[in-house]
Amino acid sequence: MFRFLNVLFVLLGFPLMVRAEVPLHHVLEVSLSPATGELQVLDRITLPESLQVDEAGRYHFRLHADFVLQAVTAGVRIERLPKTAEPLRPEVPVSTEGLEVEFPLAVASVAPSADYVMTLPIGLKTFVLSYKGIVQHLPAGGDPVSGEGADTPGLISDSGVFLSGKSLWYPQFDQGLMTFSLEIALPETWHAVTQGERTRNEVARGIRKIRWYAPEPQQEIFLLGGEWTEYRRRDGRIEIFAYLSTPDPVLANRYLKATEQYLEMYQKLLGPYPYKKFAVLENFWETRYGMPSFTVMGSKALRLPQTLKTTYTHALLRNWWGNGVYVDEAAGNWGEGLRAYLVDYLFAEQEGKAQEMRLSALQQYAKTIGIVQDFPLALSQSKDDPLSYSIAQTKGLFLFHMFRQILGDRVFIEALRTFFYENRFKRTSFLALSQAFSRAAERDLGPELMQWVERAGAPRLRLRNISSEKTEEGYLLNASLQQRQAGPAYHLHVPISISLHGKKETFQTTVEMSEKSLEIALVLPARPIRLKVDPEYDLFRRLHPAEMPPTLAKAFSAESTVILLPSSAPIPQRRAYETLAKTLQAAQPEQIEIGWDNEYKGLPDDRSIWLFGWENRFQRTILKQLRRFGVSANSAMTRIGDIQIPRRGFSLVLTGRHPKKARYALSWLASDRVAAIPKLAQKLSDYSDYGYLGFAGDALKNIEKGRWPAVGSPMSIRIKQRDGRWIKETPTTLVARKALTTASPLFSEERMRQDIAALSNDRLKGRGFGTPELDRAAEYIASEFRKVGLKPAEGQGRSFLQQWREEGGGVSSGVSLKNVVSILPGTAAGLSHELIVVGAHYDHLGFGWPRAHRGEEGMLHPGANGNASGVALLLELARLLKEDVPLRRSVLFVAFTSKEVGLLGSAHLASQQAGLLRGRMRAMVNLDTVGALRDNRLFVLGAGSSREWPPMLRRIAVNTGLEIVSSASTFGSSDHMSFINVGVPAIQIFTGMTTDIDRPSDTLDKIDLPGMVTVGRVVKELIQNLADRPTPLSVVPLQKEVPTLIWERRDR
Known part of the structure; x- marks a missing residue:
């Protein structure tokens, strides 16, 4: 019952009711002068009862040696001790765990220090000190070219302010953790940031006063300042800030939106974010630091495109693992491996590259231990060279991955949450981690987990003595699995897969071994063809050379x-x-x-x-x-x-x-x-x-x-049958895996479902050519463009409807047709006049005209996939791109009419390449039938219209994990052909043929909405590439195609 209540509190976001002593508390009033490098501090300190005194009843603390210190509270006596060879107390602990995000560096020396002893009146625990001084230690070390990796014990200058525990800018006692309130006065054009929640930000008479409150126990107090532009938004109870040295709303918006998305993802996985803010600060030298509730990055790092999914996300997650639960570094660093697993590995998993990453990590480990000596995770805190750091991170990552496989995702997540809430704002070791995992699993996992912490090296596995024979129950497979490493056996859970004759699915199981040799005997339902041990590289182990393709x-x-x-x-x-x-x-x-x-x-x-x-x-x-x-x-x-x-x-x-x-x-x-x-x-x-x-x-x-695939591995053995035969192998599949969690897609399945429902509703009668219902569909699309905040295209006044009449078809008065056209203006001088056209036709077959399958004439054809799906994706792209980072070129969003009778709508717009839009169209993307993604495969037609389409699509396929099959063919002659015919590179995005296309059965319930989200990610990246590339696409002339005109035009 107690365990159930604990888990319930965790899931609801409530801390466990554990009595904890109040830590040391500072109330600091700080005045900063960037011009002179000086700070003045009034510090009201409350000591905890547990803080120890020496034999004379005195408290010991340390402060910057150049500061002038005095006691404000009456009766408080302070004495500065002479500098001795041996300090009276341990050196101030300096934690790289709280700082570096991606790579270890030598820690800058601590600022010059002075040791003090203090005597308080009996019963007094709260008192006030005043101190002031200049802190100007220039950044040193790091890369001599980029400057990255430089560090400072502390600096106050007109370039910026950087103070940490190393700066000794506040009195530091032996008490490990502290809470604080910090009010800063500084010039009005400056901002200051530290841990916690901002409770004041006022400007008066040229002075800005900012107050931050950090009730969460902290290891040290940071204070950073700069002449920044502040950007801010709120995500529920959490404030998100971006502080930039030069105004850049585009960059700020990118980080603010990413923070919202990743906060949602990690809170869904781990529970509530432990602070009330997260801020990104632009530093005045190149750094990649992650502090409690904020991160500090140099200008170059901040603008690298990969930073959002690497350094920045590490810094955000550190607020759970590293700055939410602190690492007891004396017992090994568990934080690096856990963050690597929940950032780098999680993103690889979301992109379908998890196995590739596991294999690459094991290959890198095998290469590295040939250069540096291996070591156990218990000693990982002392490893600050890049190669040793790589070993520690790989071992840590695999530790969490292996226990996830043992526990299953649900219990693994519960274990992580339990570990967090039981150890929040405490210094914690691998032992506490094993205890939390054991409680979640309801069995003792300590020995299994600690073997990876306490032992150097890794297991080496080999298969021996494989045989198979027919029995009454099926086929008996025998094999010997051996551990060949020096030293005792590891306790392992070894995945095994067996491909079976005549079966598409691979037989998969896990065997548990705690001795150097294990005899495996499995009864199988069909003849075994190939046996693989650890086929997906789930175990931390030494690879065989054949598993390490050349690089x-x-x-x-x-x-x-x-x-x-x-x-x-x-x-x-x-x-x-x-x-x-x-x-x-x-x-x-x-x-x-x-x-x-x-x-x-x-x-x-x-x-x-x-x-x-x-x-x-x-x-x-x-x-x-x-x-x-x-x-x-x-x-x-x-x-x-x-x-x-x-x-x-x-x-x-x-x-x-x-x-x-x-x-x-x-x-x-x-x-x-x-x-x-x-x-x-x-x-x-x-x-x-x-x-x-x-x-x-x-x-x-x-x-x-x-990278080349691994071939010839002794961990994958083809089985020779008892009669001496070799059975021909056929491709088999392993059970698909899901990512541990995913970020909520920016694309909304629900919004797209509503758009498809509105357009394929029976009331619109299939959106047939020339009908009032087709006009109502156009009005619906125009109203959605209006809600998005897009503008009508040039020459249309205030209307999104581009109207004209088509004469012909045996109708004396002709027919009025409408494209729905809107524009998202670009922002780059010299490029904003250029257009990327994104289109989808909104008409369909009505009651089966102009084509219907036999026996379906006169039946309602709702056209959910063809092409309400394309229009829904068009609208969703418009919504997202309107709120995203501005594009360099303009994007023209068009819903075309009358595709089904001969591409009339797209031909009308494309003809303006010689009119209003003369020479401005640079590329066109046509969304036609995108609601039935199958086998993770997307088709792109018309890729022969530019040399750049194929490589661009290959890169996007890699980024999104989707198989993109591109063809130079223009099969189907959809609306993109109207643009190819006038010399504009154009493609069609298409999820493939289904038996429901152009039939009454093409209904909303058949739409693959998650698949549309995947397609949307591809198209969004494609549009952004097209809009932001420095030069237009090349044009490869294709043979012009004349569409089959169901509607015969009269000469006009």
Whole structure:
């Protein structure tokens, strides 16, 4: 019952009713002078009963050595102690855990300190001190080029204010945690930020006064200030701030919106956010710090596109893990692994790349322990070099992943919540973590968890003695699973998968082993074909070399490497390749030598080898080595599976294993861009984790990158049948996994459902050509554009309706037609007049005209997927892009009429390429039938209308985890063809054919709304790329298609 109530309190967001002693409390009044570097402080301190005194009844504290200190409260006696070789109390604890977000750095020295003893009158626990001084310790250390990683013990200057516990700017007692109220007076154009909630912000007579209140126990007190522009919004009880050194509402909005989204995601997962604010501050030097309730980043880091999903999200999550539950660093750092799992891994999981990340982490671990000594997580607090830090983070990440697999998602989440609420604002160790997980699981997990904390190294697994035989119950599979590492066995839960003859689904199970050897015996319903151990890389373990496909990093890590230049290449290429080789050699002069391919009869087998040039005489050797990965090359291009990289205008890098000595790498680099070749040195370093790369042009824009799959692993064994036969393998599937949590999509399924319902409602009678109901659909769309806050297009006055008459069709008076057109203006000078057209037709077949399936003539065709779905997505994109970061080019949102009778609406708008919109349309995206996503596959038609469509779509596919099948074909002749016909690159987005298209059964209940959200993410990124790219798309002329006109026009 008690456990149930605890869990209930956690789920409802209430803290557990645990009596806790009131910590030390400061009430600080601070006056800052950035011009002089001085601060003056009046500090009202309340000491807790537990704070210890020395034998003489005195309290000890430490303060900045340059401060002038005096007691304000009568009877309080303070004495400054002489500096001694041995301090009277431990050094001020400095926690990297509370600061660095992405990488460890040497901590800057603590400010010069003075030790004091203080005697209080009997019974007095609250008193006031006054102190003042100058704090000006310039940032030092870090990268000499970027400045990133520099640190300071404290600084007050006209560039900004940065004070932390290291600054010793407030009296620091032996008491570990404290609460505080902090009021700051500073120039009116400045702002100041610390932990907690802002309760005052006033300006009077040129002075700004700000008060922050932090009732949550803190490890130290920060105070940061700057001449910032403040941006703010409220998300329920939480205030969100952005403080920027120069006004930038676009950047601020990006961070404020991201904070709202990620707060919602993590509160859904972990429970209420533990503070009342979160702020992002632009620092005056390059940092990536995460403090309680705010983060501090340099100008460059703040503007990197990847920051929102890396550094920034780490800083936000740190308020649960690191600044909400504090790390007891003396017992190992559990925080880095947990944050890596709930940020980096969670995003990979949401994008369908979780297995890839797990494999990559294990491969990196195997490489790293060959360079630095392995260590247990219990010692991770002392590891501040990048390689050791990587080991600690990988071990920590896998610890949480493995226990998630053991417990299941529901109990794992409950364990995380229990761990948080039982240890909120306390210093906590791995032991407390194991206790929380054990309570959630209702069994003792301590020994299993602590083995990963206390032991160095990792298990090594091998399969032996595999056999299969037919029995009365089915097929009996026997195998021996062994742990081959030195030392005792690990307690493991080992995933196993078995592909079965005639079965599409893989048989999956988990075996538990706590000894060095486990005999496995499984009765299976069909003949086993292949046995895999840990097929999805869920265990922290040492990989077999065959599970580590070659990468560029391996190509440069050998003790000895030779670069073979192409002797038969044209002279300009030879010179460029030689320049590149000498650049690489200069970085590793002892390891790399340079030669020409005509100097060697065969490849040396005692080193790694680089082959440069298309003309290299050993090119065929590496192509043969990489054939298993689908690599081939001819004089025009190189193929890597479905990827094609042309020779002309492109650069290519491939790496594989040496054909005779697998421990060495054999790599190939080729380019026909002479100016680009010397620049490839930096690219090889930037992309060293990949097995193949493709770059375009002299600027070496990356267009392809990837890792080779693992083949030949001894953890995946094909089973020889008892009669000696080998059964042919067929593809099988593993159980699909869901992400631990997801951010609520910006796209609203409910809004799109309502739009589709409104347009496919029986009252609109199928939105047939020339009907009043089609006009009512146009009015509905126009009203939604109006709600969004878009503007009518030029030349339409205040109306969203673009109206004209079509004469013909046997109707003497013709027909009045209406496109619905709105515009989202761009913001970039010189580009805002250019247009990206996003369109969807809103008409349908009414009661089956002009085409109906036999037997369905005269029946209502509601057209939910065709094409109320496209219009609903069009409206949702308009809503989101209107509220998002402004685009450089303008976006024209158009709902077309009369597609079903011959593209009349789109043809009318496209014809204005020679009129009002002359030369302004740069690209067109047509949304037609987007409500039935199948197998995570999206189709794009018309991609041959520009050379840039295919690589752009491939990048978006990688970003969204969706398979995008693009075709140069214009199959179906939808509205994008009207734009291709006038020279505008255009594509159709299409989720594929279904049996309901253009039939009475095309109804709302058949719509895949989650799939539409996925499609929406693709199209939104596509529009943003098109609107913000520096140059327009190229135009590839396609054969003009004349649509089949059901409505015959008269000459006008």
